[in-house]
Amino acid sequence: MSSHDDDAAAHQREAEARRAALALYDILDTPAEAVFDDLVRAASLVLNAPVSIVVLVEEQRQYFKAAVGFEGPEPPLAHSFCAHAVRQHDLLVIPDATRDPRTVNSPLVTGPPFLRFYAGMPLVTPEGVAIGTLCVLDTAPRALTDDQTFILTTLARQVMAQLDLRRxxxxxxxRERRNAAILESAVDYGIFATDLAGCVTSWNTGARHLFGWSEAEMLGRSADRVFVPEDRILGTPAREMETARTLGRANDERWHLRQNGSRFWASGEMMPLRGEDGAHEGYLKILCDRTAQRRADEAMRQQTALLQTVTDHLGEAVFRLSLDGAITFANPAAEAMLGWAEGDLIGRNLHAIAHHRHPDGRPFPEAECDLIQALRAGTALRHRETVFFRRDGTPIDVVSSNAPxxxxxxxxGAVLTVIDVTERKAAGARLRRSEERLALALNAAGMIGTWDWELATDTVYADANFARTYDVDPDRAATGTPIRDYLRNFHSDDLPVFQAELDRVLSGSGADGDDFACEYRVLQADGGHRWLLARGRLVRSPDGTPLRLPGASIDITERKRAEERQAALVELGDRLRDLQDATAIAFTAAEITGRTLGLTRVAYGAVDASAEHLDITRDWSRPDVVGREGRYRFADYGTYLPELQEGRHVVIGDVTTDPRTRTHAEVFRALGVRSMINIPLMERGRMVAVFCMQDDRVRAWTPDIIDFARNVVDRTRVALARLRAEEEQELLNRELSHRMKNLLAMVQSISTQTMRTATDVETAKEVLAGRLIALGQAHDLLMGGALGSTLIGPVVRGALRLHEDRPGRFRLDGPDLEIGAKPALSLALMLHELATNAAKYGALSCETGHVAIRWAVEEREDEAHLTFSWTEVGGPAVTAPTRKGFGSRFIERGLAGQVGGTIALAYPSTGVTCGIVAPLTAFQADG
Structure with a gap:
């Protein structure tokens, strides 16, 4: 490209920039204005020039805004001296136009008015664009002095200052017109302003809808009238203004009063209004009706209270507390929630380890704790929100309930159930922030879109947020886009509703007059949709002709989906209540989940004993999708099985890209699956079932979807647990009978042997009482384990508790593992006999003595064996007894006969020892 072409392109760019800049000032072809006339006259007089002009240069012409000494129309741009001045952006002086090649041939020089001298100072915008000049001309050659140059430059700046003021x-x-339109269209919000005394100075349409009073009825009246009487008595309105003044904003959530006397619950925000000089002039208050949300929250709390009766298989933390607050039972969910190892919570004070301080760090004495007070008073508490602390000090938001x-x-004592609601509260906070419609109305957080629909041309001017919602280019939206570009993304089912509301507003019929309001869905690029609430107000000409429809759109997708999911949960509860078949329960849960979330397939499957296969008896699938009942091997579909076995959800938005499934993409393609969620069901740390949700498109599985699915799974699990409970009742009755017979037989044996070897009645009573107490304590542990196996650690500690007169008497070392009911009873009685003898004659009979108790699992003869040892240390010298009583015979024969192992009871001088070795399977058998 030649340099001539480059110059032409540069001139063209300058001309386009000049045209755009002139449009901002709206100055062309306007009537004469005294301020500009005065400036050109001053330039003519001070510089002693017969001609002085304010010239604005367009692409094809020049326009004289003010002129002195020049008659007739503006000369063509080709003859303009100023066209040269605006190109160089600096003062242009031509001392003699007949000698300057740029002007020598100009008709203004060669003919009337025979100009010879020119001086022009460009008028430059803040953006650096020269849009014209202030110039002086003369018919005689001359030059400018330094003072005259300064005067011309200064006057040119004054011209530009007037232009900038106009702009x-x-x-x-x-801006004021647009802001007024936006605020008046935000009819979901009551927005009003007050003076410093709290008297209303403005009242928008939303406030009229919310409270019932019109603007005329409220102007000049105290805003206190919207507060309920009890808040007025407490001085809440004045306190709110004081908070807004000192802190810059005051948030509240309380009951408010309507004109008809009814009350509504609203969240509000007040902020100070300041003038251009920064002076405090009044307050702005914005309110949003949250009555429906409050009622929904109350309904949810009631539902949560009902679910709190479910036992630990729902994943709730369950504690049994003694009257002094000590933990006597804690389920695995409780240990996991508080971060304690298995069994370590037993015997600890719950308030001291988990509820000992306030969230801000202040101490929280037991005397101030509602849970402790209810425990000691024997009263129940329901749905009490508080903060617990994990072992590492991390706070947890919880909801607790206790039953005496x-x-x-x-x-x-009491049973305390605790639910971790940390994530739920965080989600609630996020939802509350998204519902603060004030922020939306002020274009904050990108959640609101504002528009201005010009009806005559069907052109919509919109902000970037609004445009992106409809998949319209934001830059095009700002300059105006046809309405059809927005309507093409409407959900087809909602177009008739939108058109009907538009027709009503345009016709002026209906109670709401020119107020427009419509809820509809907008399709998104991922195939989903968003719910929008559009509100606006029609602008008419003086003769009533519709001109424009400005307004704002609010994203109400979360509210709509929450309503749909809440309705689905209600339906699920109603249908599950009467079902008596496990397959029907699982299918009902799958069907409601799939229909509500718009999925391809949903199934509730059982995990086999190997934990490698999933058995699906019946699944739910979309009408156009084939069902997939049968057995499935987890390894054939990815590498996520370990996550399920640990109780974690598997959430995959795209099976073709997720590292856990992408190597199995072909298998999923054959099943028509592109995204999925698998939620494991855990019982006692083992995965027993999986709730599978699948879709044939890429999905962004949001936390609310996962929460909904977990809610469905929990309710389904409750229904299945109800069936299992009925089936297990008969088995439990038979087990109770069996245990009672075994217990009575052992009591009979202990009583017979004790009485047979006793030397007198008092001795028999003392020995028999101790043995029966040990037997009772061991049996309590079995009862706590639902009459089955129990952990060896609690058995040992329980058997020795009567003899632990100070800390350190018994030093235990060994892993916690389960043992059967009969071995547990025999072990407890054996330990009681050893401890009794040690207290009378051995290590426990003196202050310095103690007993070391150790157990471990060892491999012997290709089979796991349990080794158990008792060693007395620091007691008096030991001599072997001359004869063996019942206690010694029970130690050597009772447990050995029970587990089929060997017991070695020895009497070295340093202290009694007892060793036990038996197959682990015998210890874990339940006779």
């Missing part, structure tokens, strides 16, 4: 006023009026344990009419 600023224009832009301010435009009453025995013989006296409270002896």
């Amino acid at each position: 600023a006023l224009k832009e301010r009026r435009t 344990i009453i025995e013989d009419g006296v409270a002896c």
Whole structure:
């Protein structure tokens, strides 16, 4: 490209920039204005020039805004001296036009008015664009002195200052009109302003809808009238203004009063209003009706209270507390929630380890704790929100409920259930922030879109947020886009509703007059949709002709989906209540989940004993999708099985890209699966079932979807647990009978042997009482384990508790593992006999003595064996007994006969020892 072409392109760019800049000032072809006339006259007089002009240069012409000494129309741009001045952006002086090649042939020089001298100072915008000049001309050659140059430059700046002032006023009026339209269209919000005394100075349409009073009825009246009487008595309105003044904003959530006397619950925000000089002039208050949300929250709380009766298989933390607050039972969910190892919570004070301080770090004495007070008073508490602390100090938001344990009419403890609601509260906070419509109305957080629909041309001017929602280019939306570009993304089912509301507003019929309001869906690029609430107000000409429809759109997708999912949960509860078949329960849960979330397939499957296969008896699938009942091997579909076995959800948005499934993409393609969620069901740390949700498109599985699915799974699990409970009741009755017979037989054996070897009645009573107490404590542990196996650690500690007169008497070392009911009873009685003898004659009979108790699992003869040892240390010298009583015979024969192992009881002088070796399977058998 030649340099001539480059110059032409540069001139063209300058001309386009000049045209755009002139449009901002709206100055061309306007009537004469005294301020500009005065400036050109001053330039003519001070510089002693017969001609002085304010010239604005367009692409094809020049326009004289003010002129002195020049008659007739503006000369063509080709003859303009100023066209040269605007190109160089600096003062242009031509001392003699007949000698300058740029002007020598100009008709203004060669003919009337025979100009010879020119001096022009460019008028430059803040953006650096020269839009014209202030120039002086003469018919005789001359030059400018330094003083005259300064005067011309200064006057040119004054001209530009007047132009900038005109532009600023224009832009301010435009902003004020737009802001007024937006605020008046935000009819979901009550927005009003007050003076410093709290009297209303403005009242928008939303406030009229919310409270019932019109603007005329509220102007000049105190805003206190919207507060309920009890808040007025407490001085809440004044306190709110004081908070807004000192902190810059005051948030509240409380009951408010309507004109008809009814009350509504609203969240509000107040902020100070300040003038252009920064002076405090009044307050702005914005309110949003949250009554429906409050009622929904109350309904949810009631539902949560009902679910709290479910036992630990729902994943809730369950504690049994003694009257002094000590933990006597904690389920695995409780240990996991608080971060303690298995069994380590037993015996610890719950308040001291998990509820000992406030969230801000202040101490929280037991005397101030509602849970402790209810425990000691034997009263129940429901749905009490508080903060617990994990072992590492991490706070957890929880909801707790306790039920007193009453025995013989006296409270002896309580069962406490605790639910971790940290994520739920965080989600609630996010939802509340998204519902603060004030932020939306002020274009914050990108959640609101504003538009201005010009009806005559069907052109919509919109902000970037609004445009992106409809998949319209934001830059095009700002300059105006046909309405059809937005309507093409409407859900087809909602177009008739939108058109009907538009027709009503345009016709002026209906109670709401020119107020427009419509809820509809907008299709998104991923195939989903978003719910929008559009509100606006029609602008008419003086003769009533519709001109424009400005307004704002609010994303109500979460609210709509929450309503759909809440309805689905209600339906699920109603249908599950009457079902008596496990397959029907699982299918009902799958069907409601799939229909509500718009999925391809949903199934509830059982995990086999190997934990490698999933058995699906019946699944739910979309009408156009084939069902897939049968057995499935986890390894054939990816590498996520370990996550399921650990109780974690597997959430995959795209099976073709997720590292856990992408190598099995072909298998999923054959099943028509592109995204999925698998939620494991855990019982006692083992995965027993999986709830599978699948879709044939890429999905962004949001936390609310996962929460909904977990809710469905929990309710389904409750229904299945109800069936299992009925089936297990008969088995439990038979087990109770069996245990009772075994217990009575052992009591009979202990009593017979004790009485047979006793030397007198008092000795027999003392020995028999101790043995029966040990037997009772061991049996309590079995009862806590639902009459089956129990952990060896609690058995050992329980058997020795009577003899632990100070810390350190018994030093235990060994892993916690399960043992059967009969071995547990025999082990407890054996330890009681050893401890009794040690207290009378051995290590426990002196202050310095103690007993070391150790157990471990060892491989012997290709089979796991349990080794158990008792060693007395620091006691008096030991001599072997001359004869063996029942206790010694029971130690050597009772447990050995039970587990089929060997027991070695020895009497070295340093202290009694007892060693036990038996197959682990015998210890874990339940006779």
